[in-house]
Amino acid sequence: MLEARLQTGALLKKVLEAIKELITDANFDCSDNGIALQAMDNSHVALVALLLRHDGFEPYRCDRSLALGVNLVSLSKVLRCAGNDDIITLKADDTGDVLSLTFENTDNDRISEYELKLMDIDSEHLGIPETAYDAIVQMSSNEFARICRDLQVLSDSVQIDVTKEGVKFAAKGELGSGSVTLKQNSNVDKEEDSTTIELNQNVSLNFSLKYLINFTKATALSGRVSLSMSSEVPLLVEYKMESGYIRYYLAPKIGEDV
Amino acid sequence: MASSESPARAKSVRSAAARAALAIRSEAQDDQTDAHSGADGDDYDAASQTPSGRRVRRNTTTSATLVTRNKLTSSDKSTPPALALPIDNLVPDLEDLVADAARVRVSGRHSPDYHHFATPASRERVHDAILVWYDAHFRKLPWRRDFHNQPTTTDEKPGQRAYEVWVSEIMCQQTQVATVIPYYNAWMAKWPTIEDLAAADIEDVNKQWTGLGYYSRASRLHSGAQKVLNDFNGVLPSDPVVLEKEVPGIGRYTAGAIASQAYNVPAELVDGNVIRVLSRLRAIGGDVKSPKVIDLHWKIAKELVHQNRPGCFNQGLMELGATVCTPQNPKCGECPVQSSCRAYAEMLDNQESRQEAFKAFENRSTRADDRDDNTTEACKLCVPQEDMELRDQELLTQYPRKACAVSILERIRKGPNGKPTSEFLLVKRPEKGLLAGMWEFPTVEQSQLRADHNQPDTPSTYKQRSESSQRYLVNKFKFDWIKTCKDIQRRDLGSVQHLFSHIRKVYHAEWVLVVDGDGVGNVGRDEGKKNKKAAGEGLEVEWLTAAELGTAAIPTGINKTFQLLQKYKARAGNDVDESSSGRKRKKLEVPEDVAMKAKKVKKEDGLADISKFFKPSAK
Numbered sequence: 109m110l111e112a113r114l115q116t117g118a119l120l121k122k123v124l125e126a127i128k129e130l131i132t133d134a135n136f137d138c139s140d141n142g143i144a145l146q147a148m149d150n151s152h153v154a155l156v157a158l159l160l161r162h163d164g165f166e167p168y169r170c171d172r173s174l175a176l177g178v179n180l181v182s183l184s185k186v187l188r189c190a191g192n193d194d195i196i197t198l199k200a201d202d203t204g205d206v207l208s209l210t211f212e213n214t215d216n217d218r219i220s221e222y223e224l225k226l227m228d229i230d231s232e233h234l235g236i237p238e239t240a241y242d243a244i245v246q247m248s249s250n251e252f253a254r255i256c257r258d259l260q261v262l263s264d265s266v267q268i269d270v271t272k273e274g275v276k277f278a279a280k281g282e283l284g285s286g287s288v289t290l291k292q293n294s295n296v297d298k299e300e301d302s303t304t305i306e307l308n309q310n311v312s313l314n315f316s317l318k319y320l321i322n323f324t325k326a327t328a329l330s331g332r333v334s335l336s337m338s339s340e341v342p343l344l345v346e347y348k349m350e351s352g353y354i355r356y357y358l359a360p361k362i363g364e365d366v
Numbered sequence: 367m368a369s370s371e372s373p374a375r376a377k378s379v380r381s382a383a384a385r386a387a388l389a390i391r392s393e394a395q396d397d398q399t400d401a402h403s404g405a406d407g408d409d410y411d412a413a414s415q416t417p418s419g420r421r422v423r424r425n426t427t428t429s430a431t432l433v434t435r436n437k438l439t440s441s442d443k444s445t446p447p448a449l450a451l452p453i454d455n456l457v458p459d460l461e462d463l464v465a466d467a468a469r470v471r472v473s474g475r476h477s478p479d480y481h482h483f484a485t486p487a488s489r490e491r492v493h494d495a496i497l498v499w500y501d502a503h504f505r506k507l508p509w510r511r512d513f514h515n516q517p518t519t520t521d522e523k524p525g526q527r528a529y530e531v532w533v534s535e536i537m538c539q540q541t542q543v544a545t546v547i548p549y550y551n552a553w554m555a556k557w558p559t560i561e562d563l564a565a566a567d568i569e570d571v572n573k574q575w576t577g578l579g580y581y582s583r584a585s586r587l588h589s590g591a592q593k594v595l596n597d598f599n600g601v602l603p604s605d606p607v608v609l610e611k612e613v614p615g616i617g618r619y620t621a622g623a624i625a626s627q628a629y630n631v632p633a634e635l636v637d638g639n640v641i642r643v644l645s646r647l648r649a650i651g652g653d654v655k656s657p658k659v660i661d662l663h664w665k666i667a668k669e670l671v672h673q674n675r676p677g678c679f680n681q682g683l684m685e686l687g688a689t690v691c692t693p694q695n696p697k698c699g700e701c702p703v704q705s706s707c708r709a710y711a712e713m714l715d716n717q718e719s720r721q722e723a724f725k726a727f728e729n730r731s732t733r734a735d736d737r738d739d740n741t742t743e744a745c746k747l748c749v750p751q752e753d754m755e756l757r758d759q760e761l762l763t764q765y766p767r768k769a770c771a772v773s774i775l776e777r778i779r780k781g782p783n784g785k786p787t788s789e790f791l792l793v794k795r796p797e798k799g800l801l802a803g804m805w806e807f808p809t810v811e812q813s814q815l816r817a818d819h820n821q822p823d824t825p826s827t828y829k830q831r832s833e834s835s836q837r838y839l840v841n842k843f844k845f846d847w848i849k850t851c852k853d854i855q856r857r858d859l860g861s862v863q864h865l866f867s868h869i870r871k872v873y874h875a876e877w878v879l880v881v882d883g884d885g886v887g888n889v890g891r892d893e894g895k896k897n898k899k900a901a902g903e904g905l906e907v908e909w910l911t912a913a914e915l916g917t918a919a920i921p922t923g924i925n926k927t928f929q930l931l932q933k934y935k936a937r938a939g940n941d942v943d944e945s946s947s948g949r950k951r952k953k954l955e956v957p958e959d960v961a962m963k964a965k966k967v968k969k970e971d972g973l974a975d976i977s978k979f980f981k982p983s984a985k
Contacts, residue, residue: 109617140540140580152804153973155980162582169586171539171617175655202618203657228655234980316973342979359974 110138110174110200112165117187117196117211119164119329119349124184126326126347126354127156130319135229136176138200142168142352146233154319155342155357157236164351176200176207177229183207186222200226236357241336241344242309243270247290248301249333249347253324255288260317262286265361269312270305270337279317300331311337314361320345323356460704463711467649471715474827480708481648481662483669492647492706493672493679499702500682503689507543508550509534510681525601528628529560532590532602535623536583536615549578560600563591586615604629618664627677634667635680636660639687644670646691649708769872771810772927773835774859777880777909789909790928792920793842805908806924808842809873810834828858831874843907848878855879859930864923875927877934 114120127134127145134147142161148154162168190196190211197210206223255277259266263281270276278287290303326347327333336344342357470476483489504510509530533553537546553574557563563571568588575584590613594602602624603609609621616624622635636644641654644663652659672679690697704710775791792805810818810831818834839845848854859875910918915928 140582148976151973152975152977155976162580167614168582169614171615172619173540203660205657228653232977234977236980342976357976357979359976359979362974 109169109171109202110176110198111167111169112138112143112162112199113167113195113197114165115195116192117190117194118192120196121184121187121190121192122326122328123158123160123354124180124187126329127158128180128184129325130154130156130322130356131180133177133179133227133229135231136178137173138170138176139173140170143198147231148234149319153316153359154322155234155236157353157355157357159352159354160349161351164349172202174200174202175229177227178207178224179227183224186224189220189222239336239338239341239344240308241341242307242338243311243336244306245270245275245303245335245337246305246332247275247303247335249324249327249330251290251301251303252333252335253321253327256317256320256324258288259286260321264317265314266317266320267312267314268335268337268343269310270307271310272305272307275303275305275335311339313337313339313343315343315358316361319356319358323358326354326356329354460711460714463706463708464715467708467712467715471712481650482666483648488706489670492703493670495702495706496682496686497672497675497678500678500685504678504681504685505543507534508547508554523559525628526559528602528604528624529563529591530554531624531628532616532620533587535620536587537578539583540580541578545578549575560591560594560602563588564595564600583615590614590616602628604631606631606633623680625676626671626680630674630676632671632673632676634664634671634676636663636667637684639684639691640667640680642693643683643687643691646696646709647703647707649712769812769815769861769874771815771831771835771874771876772807772924773809773832773839773876773878774807774927774931775839775878775880787911789911790915792908792910792915792918794906805918805920807875807927808835808839809924810838814838828874828876832856832858832876835876835878851880853881855881857934859927859934862923862926862930864921864926871923873923873927875930877931 127147130149131147132150134145137144137146140162142159142164144160145156145158147156149156162170186209187196190209191213193214194211195214197212199208199210200206205226207226209222209224211220211222212218256266259277259279262283262285263279265279267278267280268275269278272292274289274291276287276289279285292305293302323345329349330347332348334344334346334348336346340360342359345356345358347354466480470480483492534546534550537550537553556574557566566588568585571584571588572581575581578584593613594600597612603612604625606618606621606625609616609624610618619635619637622633625631625633626635641660641663644650644666645654648666650659650662652662654660654663667683670679670683686702690701698704698707698710701707701710776788777791778786778788780786791808793808795804795806815831815834818837819830836848839848855878857877857879859877861872861874863872920928
């Protein structure tokens with residue numbers, strides 16, 4: 109039995125926007141700890157790990173672990189019927205085959221109820237090891253989205269170089285080449301926009317821009333994004349929410365420029 | 367085990383003796399239980415055990431007399447119980463189950479009754495055995511302090527025991543027992559009664575919980591306590607239905623636990639351990655995720671639950687699952703209900719010659735109390751298990767499972783150098799679900815198999831699977847030639863299985879060989895890339911040689927089916943095999959990175975598979 113009430117429905121809408129392009133169907137693994145989702149995209153290049161911790165809901169109740177197989181496109185369609193300020197309640201029975209959603213508006217004079225049929229999804233759950241990354245860049249999520257968008261004009265892949273001085277995003281294509289460099293700054297006035305770098309070792313890695321742009325769909329969820337990198341290890345792009353996170357993993361491009 | 371060479375008469379004689387021995391055994395068992403509870407100084411147990419024991423005795427003796435009708439009755443009466451006890455008495459029950467298993471295996475089907483306990487006697491045998499085992503093996507835990515006593519002792523206020531069980535059950539969720547013990551003791555010292563807890567400050571409650579994790583459990587306990595105080599006068603209800611419905615944080619399982627352990631209400635409960643024990647005990651092969659199968663487990667648990675000591679029985683069942691009937695390498699030798707275990711019987715049956723076991727079944731004139739005789743109606747829940755090449759251990763751990771039909775379509779045609787080469791058809795899996803986007807042989811999933819033949823209640827046969835596969839090929843890839851093609855061979859390769867983290871999937875493989883493969887399967891890469899996507903409903907298909915198969919990323923389960931084909935070819939030793947192995951050697955000279963690259967192109971320009979970086983989790 110799952111019962112989870114979310115005060116700001118917009119959060120769930122944004123979460124769905126952030127993953128539905130990448131993944132079509134996935135299991136929401138509900139446990140005492142909260143609602144989690146882990147899935148690879150269709151081509152097995154990227155992996156999404158989502159966690160909505162129990163304390164983000166009020167109340168949250170789940171006494172037996174449940175896997176709710178959901179078609180994300182359908183779910184986001186249903187969520188479109190909810191207002192941004194609506195309170196959303198998710199409910200599911202241990203044995204039932206539907207996820208029921210209730211949307212209440214703030215004046216409490218409109219209640220809509222939807223039931224979404226669940227699917228049986230076989231998913232391979234991957235264990236993601238704790239990794240000590242060579243470089244961790246924290247930056248404004250809007251800035252990251254803009255850089256990806258801008259560089260897409262030139263190429264479908266981006267090279268990210270991280271040094272002590274700053275982080276450089278560079279793209280090279282038939283049209284020509286371009287790059288954006290962000291210097292490490294600790295602007296106290298505008299902490300939201302600052303770029304900070306934790307570095308053990310310089311890194312220089314290539315990633316598919318198409319996927320990165322897909323990841324930036326989560327920009328609305330957090331003002332900050334962190335990029336964690338080590339050579340020959342998937343890039344971790346993390347958007348932290350108030351009680352939870354959305355993490356994207358992207359396998360590095362191999363041997364493209366060689 | 368059964369000496370199947372013995373003539374029918376000897377057989378019946380033997381079972382009669384066995385049946386009588388059983389009667390003696392259950393008597394002996396009664397004595398044991400009585401003695402045990404007597405030692406505990408507890409009248410309640412002795413009183414409760416004897417009537418049920420008597421019922422067992424009555425039942426078994428009737429069947430013994432019914433069956434024998436000859437001088438044996440007198441002869442076995444003279445058998446001293448001590449002699450009958452050790453090994454022989456275990457055999458007859460199991461023998462029936464093995465005969466059942468043999469019949470199910472040979473007929474390929476079983477009735478829904480196969481999963482139930484047919485008679486009260488067979489149920490009692492199981493729960494008596496579990497209780498006896500539990501009495502000897504239970505762990506001493508703080509919340510089991512009045513383990514053998516009647517739940518409500520005089521100095522306790524009503525509901526106190528329920529409160530303790532409730533706290534312990536909530537604490538034990540997702541947490542190891544050893545961790546829970548100190549927390550439980552501290553909790554009980556701080557809030558000995560439900561009133562104390564209800565009056566406590568939520569901050570305090572959370573603080574007390576620090577370190578246990580999943581803090582919502584603490585707040586739910588707290589709000590639950592307040593609700594119980596307000597709505598139920600501070601006493602947790604004894605009806606599991608009310609518990610589940612009214613008290614926050616109490617689900618079906620916890621409700622069952624509280625009702626049975628605190629109030630001695632015969633309420634059933636099912637958790638992961640119980641699911642495993644029951645699905646083995648009753649050979650339930652259905653997908654444990656499906657609501658119907660979960661329902662069946664609850665039903666069986668309900669049938670089985672002990673009327674007088676439900677709490678002990680439930681805990682015994684869970685403890686059995688935790689310590690003996692483990693997911694891997696179950697300790698069948700230590701199992702108290704081994705003689706009632708269908709999975710164990712199926713394993714024994716597998717050890718014997720299958721045919722001989724079947725003969726044994728036909729020769730049996732006895733009727734066991736727990737026989738699966740309802741052959742008119744077939745069970746709809748289990749995934750068919752046919753001719754699986756299982757090792758003994760796997761027969762036990764095979765539950766639960768899923769199945770599918772795989773057709774390995776091979777075409778032989780003239781290669782670029784004029785030599786015949788053989789190629790295999792591979793299809794990209796749908797871009798969702800299990801192994802999304804990986805390549806496999808054309809596979810028909812079980813749901814489709816059943817839908818095709820409109821027979822959700824019978825297991826598939828090779829013929830049906832073959833038809834389904836053909837229909838699939840025709841519909842999806844417009845392989846209409848397959849219907850008219852004369853130069854085509856089809857072979858049943860048997861089946862293999864592959865263990866995913868939670869499901870055991872059975873692949874039934876079929877080999878479809880098209881000897882004159884020129885112009886066959888117009889979706890190959892020779893016809894240009896444009897065809898690849900165009901072929902049927904957006905499914906990507908490709909013809910690969912055996913060597914390319916070796917380097918392509920195909921799931922292990924599918925790889926196993928290919929090995930099955932190679933084994934088959936090796937056995938048959940036909941010339942197709944020779945030509946393919948010759949070609950294989952030649953192909954292997956292709957630099958590996960070239961082959962790799964070809965594979966990668968199919969994915970996404972030069973992107974690595976992310977699953978290579980992360981291991982499938984151990985769970």
